Amino acid sequence: xxxxxxxxxxxxxxxxxxxxxxxxxxxxxxxxxxxxxxxxxxxxxxxxxxxxxxxxxxxxxxxxxxxxxxxxxxxxxxxxxxxxxxxxxxxxxxxxxxxxxxxxxxxxxxxxxxxxxxxxxxxxxxxxxxxxxxxxxxxxxxxxxxxxxxxxxxxxxxxxxxxxxxxxxxxxxxxxxxxxxxxxxxxxxxxxxxxxxxxxxxxxxxxxxxxxxxxxxx
Numbered sequence: 777x778x779x780x781x782x783x784x785x786x787x788x789x790x791x792x793x794x795x796x797x798x799x800x801x802x803x804x805x806x807x808x809x810x811x812x813x814x815x816x817x818x819x820x821x822x823x824x825x826x827x828x829x830x831x832x833x834x835x836x837x838x839x840x841x842x843x844x845x846x847x848x849x850x851x852x853x854x855x856x857x858x859x860x861x862x863x864x865x866x867x868x869x870x871x872x873x874x875x876x877x878x879x880x881x882x883x884x885x886x887x888x889x890x891x892x893x894x895x896x897x898x899x900x901x902x903x904x905x906x907x908x909x910x911x912x913x914x915x916x917x918x919x920x921x922x923x924x925x926x927x928x929x930x931x932x933x934x935x936x937x938x939x940x941x942x943x944x945x946x947x948x949x950x951x952x953x954x955x956x957x958x959x960x961x962x963x964x965x966x967x968x969x970x971x972x973x974x975x976x977x978x979x980x981x982x983x984x985x986x987x988x989x990x991x992x993x994x
Contacts, residue, residue, distance in 0.1 A: 848896035884948040905951040
C-alpha cells in the first residue's frame, strides 16, 4: 500500500506554495492564475516527496505476492514495539548478564526484521518467531524485572526466568540462521546459473595442471 501524505508534508507543501505565489505574481509580474498553478504544483511535489514510504514499496509496485507482503507488514508493525519493550526492560534490570542477554535478543530480532523487509517472501521461515517467541521473550523479560524489583526476590523464579532467557537466545539465533540459510541457498542457485552461462559462452574451466614433484636422488 502506498504511503499517504504526512502532516509534515502538508505543512511543508502549503508553506512552500504560500511563499512561492507572491514571489511569482508580484516579484516576477506573472499572471495570478499561472503563478497559482505553479505554486500548487510545487507544493504538491513537496507533499508527495515527504509522504512516508511503505516497507515493501518496490515489491508492491511489481505485484509480487501482495497478500504475503501485507501480512509481513502487519507482523513487523506488531513486532517492533515488542523489541522496544525488551530494550526498555533490559535498561531497568540490575543483573548485568541478564540485561545483556535481553539486549542480544533485541539485536537478533531487529536483524530478522531487516531481513524480512528486504525479502518478505521469506516470512514463513520466521513466522513462529514473530508470533510466538518474540512476544514470550518480552513477557519473560518483564517478569524477570518484576521479580528482581520485589522486596523479597524469589531466587528460584529468578533463576528459572534467567534460564529461559538463555534458551530463548538459542531459539532467536536459530531463526536468524534460517534466514541466512535461505540467503546461502539463493547464492548456490546464482552460482550454478552463472557457471552454466560461463561454460556455455566461454567454455568450461580447464582442469588444473598437475603439480610436479622432484624425486630425491639416492
